[in-house]
Amino acid sequence: MMPSEVPPHRMSAFTYPPDYSFPHHRLHPILRDPTKQPIVLVACGSFSPITYLHLRMFEMAKDYIRQHTDFEIVGGYLSPVSDQYKKPGLLNANHRATMCTLAAEQTSSWLMVDPWEAFQNYQRTAVVLDHFDFEINTILGGVQTQEGEKRDVRVMLLAGSDLISTMSEPGVWSHQDLEHILGRYGTFIIERAGSAMDQAIENLARWRHNIYLVPQLIQNDVSSTKVRLFLRRGLSVRYLLPAAVVDYIEENNLYLDDGAGSEKEKGKEKEAAMVR
Ligand SMILES: Nc1ncnc2c1ncn2[C@@H]1O[C@H](COP(=O)(O)OP(=O)(O)OP(=O)(O)O)[C@@H](O)[C@H]1O
């Protein structure tokens, strides 16, 4: 993991992977309701591998946003983390980005995968959100109302409550980055079994107005760690992940000996096995 104290990059300091272009084929250029504020949802994570739960997070947020807010979603992005994040069980970026793309293209009509983060040096989440803001508002010029009025799109982080819990852990996120992510952008937090939401945001009270808590009305506790454990034991993961992702994993013999030697991975597996 790479906590950092340095402030978020300025736009001119962005670095780019070779042959990169920002995906926007499913970004909605026209705001349907001019009284609403346009937003994009960005989920940052390992996605090793992506599961139906990761995809459900977007649908849960979408329902919540329609029912409880004045936002209109104009796009949704998965942003797989760089290999340099070095989390146990992190398969190489090429495989992770391919699986995310298969999942997004084959199961959704609005989700996209941005490979910017995956194929370069580790980028902090604050910088990743700046990158989306830059591509969507500065380069693409935001969106328009049906009358042709230009509107900036607000970038918002979509995350599980375990991730927001880490925001109160010392040394994981810098204060400056939290101010940037929660003060400037804002976040939708999906309730996660075993991770108390109220406790998670207790220390983030000053940004409470920008933190939207989304309950999981149908509990789903699929995790990538459990999926990796199943695969290593030769157990089926079908119907936990999109079929195209299961096929891809099988065709490429992925996760058969993934992180087996790592003490951290063994610890996480033990936890996952106990949950069962
Ligand atoms: N069961 C869940 N409920 C709510 N949010 C989840 C759940 N599983 C993952 N997430 C969220 O999905 C995002 C991406 O998750 P990521 O792939 O980094 O972790 P993960 O699924 O917990 O993987 P691992 O098991 O490898 O730690 C994070 O914001 C995480 O909080």
Ligand SMILES: NC(=O)c1ccc[n+]([C@@H]2O[C@H](COP(=O)(O)O)[C@@H](O)[C@H]2O)c1
């Ligand atoms: N300081 C930071 O910007 C920071 C700290 C911890 C996790 N993260 C991000 O959170 C995402 C998920 O991380 P975990 O899988 O470790 O929960 C990753 O995309 C990672 O880059 C960012």
